[in-house]
Amino acid sequence: MNRLGALYDRLIFPHPVLVLAVFGLLLGLSAAKFGQFRLDASAESLVLENDRSLEQYREVNRRFTTSDDFLVVTYTPNNELFSDAGLERLRSLRDELQSVDAVGSTNSILNVPLLHSPDLSLDTVDSEIKTLDGDDVSPETARKALLDNPLYPNLLISEDARTTAIQVNLPTPNRYFELLRERDALREKANAGTATASELAELERVKEAFINYTATLGEERDATIREVRNILEQYRDSAEIHLGGVPMIVADMIRFIENDLSTFGVGVLAFLLLTLAVIFRQWRWVLVPLLCCGFTVWLMIGMLGWAKWPVTVISSNFISLLLIMTLSLTIHLIVRYREFQHDEPKAKPRTILRQTVMAMIKPCFYMAITTIVAFGSLTFSGIRPVIDFGWMMTLGLTVAFLITFVIFPALLALLPPPLDRRVASDRIPFTDAFARFTERHGTTVLTGSAILAILCAVGIHKLTVENSFIDYFKSSTEIHQGMITIDDRLGGTTPLDVVITDDKPPEGAGASDDPFASSCDPFVEDCGDDEEYRDTWYTYQKMSKLEDVHRYLDSLPETGKVLSINTTLDILAKINRGEPLDALELAFVPAAVPDDLQDILLTPYISEEHDQARFTIRILETMPELRRQALLDRIHQHLTNELGYKEDQVLFAGMTVMYNNMLQSLFDSQIKTIGVVFLAIMAMFLLLFRSLKLALVGMAPNLLAAGSVLGLMGWLGIPLDMMTITVAAITVGIAVDDTIHYIHRFKVEFSKDSDYLATMHRCHRSIGQAMFYTSLTIISGFSILVLSNFIPTIYFGLFTGFAMFMALVGALTLLPRLIVLVRPFGPGLGS
Known part of the structure; x- marks a missing residue:
């Protein structure tokens, strides 16, 4: 400590202006990359580390020429939809949406084939197809044709024909996929250790190009969605209109988070400033914490910009947490400074400042390093955005500690605060009351803690990992209302693909050189089992099995619209005088479907090149009983056990799968993370306090605080999701701060008279005040987050406040009671 004090005496205390000037240059350097700071809510940011689901999802989309890159506009006119005026109004809206630059095409009831002509047959399908756009079809005829077609109800039109949908396709440019494939190929080589130096350099170039292109694409997509919304606004006077789709969900999530970062960031700061002003009543004690917090966030944003490290939905809370941690450090310094000022009113300001820094740097370092360990444990989660969050907080806490112990003393050296005569009268009855209660009702404290621990355990057992976007x-937001409309009237929201791979015979097995040697006559019977006819999906037996799959998927209560090749066959059966296609007609289906309908009726469902059939399903997100993992397990079990497909023949893909993979990893990840956190903190306590007894005592309030938050979530039925997974680690990080400060101060005070009870009262009146001020300031500041439109932000604000409260109560009751009971510092007086 003497060397550290000499360093402060030589560099910081005599040269505060120089220190701040150098730091100002650092801030300027950071500000140069503010423009590179960005939010990322793409599919890549939400998948597990090394999860192949994203690549499988992209591969399925490529093979079946489909994409989820589209917006859905739901349109429910105030008047009749199927009238000349109603259809003309819909056409006007469709045309305006089609004119948007980034829109590739639109699908609606206006341009899809109606297949209603009485002269329509398999032979004339190419010439007799009509559309509302291209032919003179009466509204009532069109209405009947659309509702009679197996493809359109609950997809483009509701079953009551009151609501229709316009699919606005936003094609992703080929350049995106070129860069993606190039990056992934080079990354695989780098991970395998086979990349050359030039390939590693090329990887860095491609990664930067991909990041820049993705950011540009995101900005263009946001502008497109804003333009679409402006168009929709002009039609809301005559219709109920909602906007949905994966791109819109992503854009709105980013928009809500950005608004929270700016609007609520300012609001949180305002609340913090107000609370600091009320507590300390000196402008320096408002300005200095504000500057320390602001500088920490400033530097971190700049660092993330320089590193081109995007912030995800999960790690977006890192700014709020840095405010908490930096504020906690500065408040502890302020309270200690005021104590020294009160105890030595005639001492010089630099002397007081030096005493404060030297007294607090050790416990604050312990606090920072232990909290870093708590957040660093998130890197074991296996979830990419959670891992990133752990690293960001590790770096951020390091920056916060350095700024607090460099900039705080430099600012006070320039702006020494006057003696505040009110310090002696500022004793908080709240903390004194806790000291008296702990002394007189120690048994009640222990019993209450035990009961609370049991309630926490029961609540944790009730935790689930199911949630929906x-x-x-x-409920007041457009995205919420749009999802309800799409679920209720248009067949579901979240996409799920079930892909069946054909079971091919071994090469050369059973093949005959004589084309007439087969005993099967395909013109009369199904030849599905005959080796000569197993190179195509269009056999009676295979289509019959696919129909069983389709019927099962459609029967599930969690599924909305189900589409497959069987939907196409139902359409062709209607064209074929209502008769199902026979074996010969099935064989000629690819030739019978016109070229301009292939991309609607065939290629989205059958890939002959890859021997795969695809079922596309929309999951009902608004269903309260939705359990994704149970649903996927049930489907897989039925297909393999009941319908006879092999394990490797069945593949699940789509946003539902990726989101579910992440959700299902949360519980294991939470257990793993919490386990690592407590093991690491236990090790840190042993290292810091060099006493197993004291380490165990220090762990108790941390366990109770973390358990209280998770238990409360369980009792309230709030599931673990991609945001709330971090709550436990955050709680431990906060509780550890109070524990370390209290134990360190108890050790210092105990050395004065070796009286445990007297030491407890002194600690409650000193460090207890700092803990109370920190908790009060943060709870007040973060209460404003309940006004957000983004529910995870609301949960973050509420649980952060609750965590602060539980950490404070545990540190002021259970912790001192255990110290008095266990006596880890020796027998003490009266033993």
Whole structure:
């Protein structure tokens, strides 16, 4: 400590202006990359580390020429839809949406084939197809044709024909996929250790190009969605209109988070400033914490910009947490400074400042390093955005500690605060009351803690990991209302693909050189089992099995619209005088479907090149009983056990799968993370306090605080999701701060008279005040987050406040009671 004090005496205390000037240059350097700071809510940011689901999802889309890059506009006119005026109004809206630059095409009831002509047959399908756009079809005829077609109800039109949908396709440019494939190929080589120096350099170039292109694409996509919304606004006077789709969900999530970062960031700061002003009543004690917090966030944003490290939905909370941690450090310094000022009113300001820094740097370092360990444990989660969050907080806490112990003393050296005569009268009855209660009712404290621990355990047992995107948004938001409309009237929201791979015979097995040697006559019977006819999906037996799959998927309560090749066959059966296609007609289906309908009726469902059939399903996100993993397990079990497909023949893909993979990893990840956190903190306590007894005592309030938050979530039925997974680690990080400060101060005070009870009272009146001020300031500041439209932000604000409260109560009751009971510092007086 003497060397550290000499360093302060030589560099910081005599040269505060120089220190701040050098730091100002650092801030300027950071500000140069503010423009590179960005939010990322793409599919890549939400998948597990090394999860192949994203690549499988992209591969399925490529093979079946499909994409989820489209917006859905739901349109429910105030008047009749199927009238000349109603259809003309819909056409006007469609045309305006089609004119948007980034829109590739639109699908609606206006341009899809109606297949209603009485002269329509398999032979004339190419010439007799009509559309509302291209032919003179009466509204009532069109209405009947659309509802009679197996493809359109609950997809483009509701079953009551009151609501229709316009699919606005936003094609992703080929350049995106070129860069993606190039990056992934080079990354695989780098991970395998086979990349050359030039390939590693090329990887860095491609990664930067991909990041820049993705950011540009995101900005263009946001502008497109804003333009679409402006168009929709002009039609809301005559219709109920909602906007949905994966791109819109992503854009709105980013928009809500950006608004929270700016609007609520300012609001949180305002609340913090107000609370600091009320507590300390000196402008320096408002300005200095504000500057320290602001500088920490400033530097971190600049660092993330320089590193081109995007912030995800999960790690977006890192700014709020840095405010908490930096504020906690500065408040502890302020309270200690005021104590020294009160104890030595005639001492010089630099002397007081030096005493404060030397007294607090050790416990604050312990606090920072232990909290870093708590957040660093998130890197074991296996979830990419959670891992990133752990690293960001590790770096951020390091920056916060350095700024607090460099900039705080430099600012006070320039602006020494006057003696505040009110310090002696500022004793908080709240903390004194806790000291008296702990002394007189120690048994009650221990019993209450034990009961609370049991309630926490029961609550944790009730935790679930199911959640849906709709639960992230308030019911008043457009995204929430749009999801309900799409689920209720248009067949479901979240896409799920079930892909069946054909079971091919071994090469050369059973093949005959004589084309007439087969005993099967395909003109009369099904030849599905005959080796000569197993190179195509269009056999009676295979289509019959696919129909069983389709019927099962459609029967599930969690599924909305189900589409497959069987939907196409139902359409062709209607064209074929209502008769199912026979074996010969099935064989000629690819030739019978016109070229301009292939991309609607065939290629989305059958890939002959890859021997795969695809079922596309929309999951009902608004269903309260939705359990994704149970649903996927049930489907897989039925297909393999009941329908006879092999394990490797069945593949699940789509946003539902990726989101579910992440959700299902949360519980294991939470257990793993919490386990690592407590093991690491236990090790840190042993290292810091060099006493197993004291380390165990220090762990108790941390366990109770973390358990209280998770238990409360369980009792309230709030599931673990991609945001709330971090709550436990955050709680431990906060509780550890109070524990370390209290134990360190108890050790210092105990050395004065070796009286445990007297030491407890002194600690409650000194460090207890700092803990109370920190908790009060943060709870007040973060209470404003309940006004957000983004439910995870609301949960973050509420649980952060609750965590601060539980950490404070545990540190002021259970912790001192255990110290008095266990006596880890020796027998003490009266033993």
